[in-house]
Amino acid sequence: MLNGRVSHVESKALLNTDLAKYKQPKKIFFVDELTRNAMGKVQKKALRETYDGSFFK
Numbered sequence: 001m002l003n004g005r006v007s008h009v010e011s012k013a014l015l016n017t018d019l020a021k022y023k024q025p026k027k028i029f030f031v032d033e034l035t036r037n038a039m040g041k042v043q044k045k046a047l048r049e050t051y052d053g054s055f056f057k
Contacts, residue, residue, distance in 0.1 A: 006014075008028060015024045035046040 008030070011028055029051065035043045037043055
C-alpha cells in the first residue's frame with residue numbers, strides 16, 4: 001500500500017508493474033477527497049458531473 005503523495009509518473013509506473021496493459025486505466029485523476037453520502041458511499045453522480053463523464057468512459 002502506498003503512503004503519502006504519489007506523482008502521476010509514479011502511479012503509472014506502479015500500474016505498469018502490477019497490471020496487464022488492457023487493465024490499466026486510461027485516465028488518472030488525483031483528488032483530495034471524494035464526495036460521500038450520509039451512509040459513507042462515494043457519490044458517483046457527483047463525480048460524473050465534476051469530470052463531465054470523462055472519468056467513467
